[in-house]
Amino acid sequence: MLTELTVAFIAALAFAVVFNVPVRYLLPGALAGTIGWLVFRSLGGTNTAIFFSSLGIGLLAEGGARMFRVPVLIIAVPGIIPLVPGAGAYSTMLALVKGNFIGALTKGTETLFAAGAIAVGIAIATVPLRLVQRGGEKHIRKTAHTRIASINPPEH
Amino acid sequence: MIIHMADVADLVLLAGQLILENGGETFRVEETMIRMALAGGAQTADVFAIPQGIFCTINQGLKTHTRVVRIHHRGFNLAKVLEVNRISRQLSAEILTVETAYEELLKVDRLPRRYPTGIRLLAGASGSAAFSYLLGAHKGSVFVAGVTGLLVMFVMEFLQRKEILNFVSVAIAGAVTALANLAIRQFWPELQFDLAVIGSIMVLAPGLAITTSVRDALFEDLISASIRGVEAFGVALAIASGVGSVLTLYLWIGGNLP
Numbered sequence: 001m002l003t004e005l006t007v008a009f010i011a012a013l014a015f016a017v018v019f020n021v022p023v024r025y026l027l028p029g030a031l032a033g034t035i036g037w038l039v040f041r042s043l044g045g046t047n048t049a050i051f052f053s054s055l056g057i058g059l060l061a062e063g064g065a066r067m068f069r070v071p072v073l074i075i076a077v078p079g080i081i082p083l084v085p086g087a088g089a090y091s092t093m094l095a096l097v098k099g100n101f102i103g104a105l106t107k108g109t110e111t112l113f114a115a116g117a118i119a120v121g122i123a124i125a126t127v128p129l130r131l132v133q134r135g136g137e138k139h140i141r142k143t144a145h146t147r148i149a150s151i152n153p154p155e156h
Numbered sequence: 157m158i159i160h161m162a163d164v165a166d167l168v169l170l171a172g173q174l175i176l177e178n179g180g181e182t183f184r185v186e187e188t189m190i191r192m193a194l195a196g197g198a199q200t201a202d203v204f205a206i207p208q209g210i211f212c213t214i215n216q217g218l219k220t221h222t223r224v225v226r227i228h229h230r231g232f233n234l235a236k237v238l239e240v241n242r243i244s245r246q247l248s249a250e251i252l253t254v255e256t257a258y259e260e261l262l263k264v265d266r267l268p269r270r271y272p273t274g275i276r277l278l279a280g281a282s283g284s285a286a287f288s289y290l291l292g293a294h295k296g297s298v299f300v301a302g303v304t305g306l307l308v309m310f311v312m313e314f315l316q317r318k319e320i321l322n323f324v325s326v327a328i329a330g331a332v333t334a335l336a337n338l339a340i341r342q343f344w345p346e347l348q349f350d351l352a353v354i355g356s357i358m359v360l361a362p363g364l365a366i367t368t369s370v371r372d373a374l375f376e377d378l379i380s381a382s383i384r385g386v387e388a389f390g391v392a393l394a395i396a397s398g399v400g401s402v403l404t405l406y407l408w409i410g411g412n413l414p
Contacts, residue, residue: 007286014283017271018309018359019179020233037290071184071241073367074234081283081363086354087291093396094350094413097403119370126374 001041008037008082016078025074032060032079040083047110050083051117057083058125066129076122085114159254164196165214165221167258172203172210173225174240174264179232181368183375185210188244192257195248207383232364239264273313280309280359288348288355297348300340301355304333308356323394326360330398333357338406349413353399360395362388 012033016026036057043049061076088111095103168189175185185205189212193201198214205211207230213222243260246252252260269276284305289298308329315325333356341347369384403413 004290007289011283011286011290014279014286015359015363017279018276018283019364020235020269020271020276022235022238025238069241069245071180071234071237072371073179073181073364074238077234077364077367080367081358081361082287082290084358084361084363084366086287086358086361087350089392089396090350090354090357090399093400094403096396097400097407098413115366118366122367122370123374 004041005034005038009034011082012078015081019077021074021078025068025070028060028064028068028075029078032057032064032075033082035060036079037082047114047117050085050114051121053083054080054118054121055125056121058122059128062125062129080118080122083114083118085111088114159197161198161214161216161219161221163254163258164193164198165212165223167196167254167261168193168201168203168214169210169212169223169225170258170261170265171240171244172205172212173227174261175237176205176207176210176227177230178236179230179234179364179368180237180240181371181375182206182377182380183372184237184241188240192244192247195244195250196254196257206377206379207387233269236264236267239267277306277309277313281306284308284355284359287358288351291351291354293348293351293355294346296344296346297352298355300337300344300347301352304336304340304352304356305359307336308333308359312360323390326391326394327398329360330357330395331402332398334399334402338402338411357395357399360391362391365391 009030013026013030015033016029021029036053039056040049040053043052057076057079061072061079064070064075065072088107092104092107092111095101095107171192172185172189175188176182182205186203189203189205189210190201193212193214197216199216201212201214203210203212207227209224209226211222211224213220215221240261243252243257243264247254247257271279281302285298285302288301293301311329311332312325315328316322320328334353337347337349337353337356340352341349365384365388369381369388372378372384373381407413
């Protein structure tokens with residue numbers, strides 16, 4: 001288990017480097033990936049596990065982003081990479097290549113739901129912090145809303 | 157000191173363009189641009205951004221400035237998004253003026269990639285190896301996944317320098333890794349072919365597009381969310397068609413797959 005977590009850490013770290021995350025912020029993303037993998041494995045590796053894992057990563061990313069004042073993506077993207085259903089997508093493709101359409105449909109639906117679980121997990125993770133803070137991002141959108149006062153007057 | 161609104165328009169447009177070109181979310185583009193325009197002295201600002209372009213109107217008094225910018229090339233360099241974020245904060249805190257902020261943004265635009273190409277290739281290789289280990293591959297297959305992952309990164313880097321369409325280069329990279337793994341399997345039949353291939357194509361997986369798409373949908377930027385969703389799906393399809401075409405040919409000439 002410990003080796004597996006180390007490897008998950010390396011995987012998230014490596015993908016953070018591929019996405020050009022600055023050195024200072026490599027560690028949060030890699031740690032999010034490790035914790036995400038821990039949750040994923042301890043819940044048994046099903047789609048439900050993917051959901052809870054990506055929820056955890058999303059929460060860590062939202063919290064970390066506010067702590068370090070960086071975009072959420074810098075932590076979330078390396079974190080979720082180990083969860084991306086690469087194996088499911090491959091078996092779907094293999095079944096299609098072999099002409100086994102029923103198998104492709106089964107595997108494909110499973111893969112689609114795994115991707116959906118990641119999406120919903122990240123989405124729900126934004127709720128708690130939104131409840132605590134008073135919606136700063138929405139606020140600026142409202143105040144900046146333009147009422148056009150006049151059209152440019154003709155230049156003299 | 158008089159601030160020209162035309163300068164502010166240039167400033168916010170460049171900032172938005174940098175964020176969008178380097179993988180930031182749409183709401184971040186719009187929010188940063190509005191914040192910077194207001195900090196630069198505009199009274200109102202309206203921005204509409206989609207992944208392919210930005211429309212923005214800022215006005216002060218009776219003057220209105222409207223600009224449109226078309227985004228042609230998008231990559232991922234989260235370091236640049238971070239830098240623009242910092243400049244926007246410093247402009248709001250009046251550490252930077254409109255002119256100095258513009259110069260800083262130009263510097264960010266010229267910034268090279270954060271890591272040299274060699275380190276990115278190695279990172280891709282170790283990512284591939286680690287991923288195939290997580291899927292339960294043996295030591296030898298992990299090593300093969302690492303080597304073919306390096307190959308995939310190298311092919312992608314090469315094709316992107318030649319400015320080949322992204323979907324096409326992803327498909328080619330997928331085909332190359334499938335070929336390489338098939339060749340290795342000829343000499344070493346114990347190779348866990350599927351795990352090695354999955355590991356090596358993980359560096360192509362559209363992780364950033366999925367995450368950005370979800371976050372765009374959350375902020376009700378539904379056009380951007382669907383564009384990025386389609387992009388993620390297209391990349392996945394391109395990988396599958398690259399690997400799949402090679403495997404189909406292999407089956408056709410009489411090979412067998414696990």
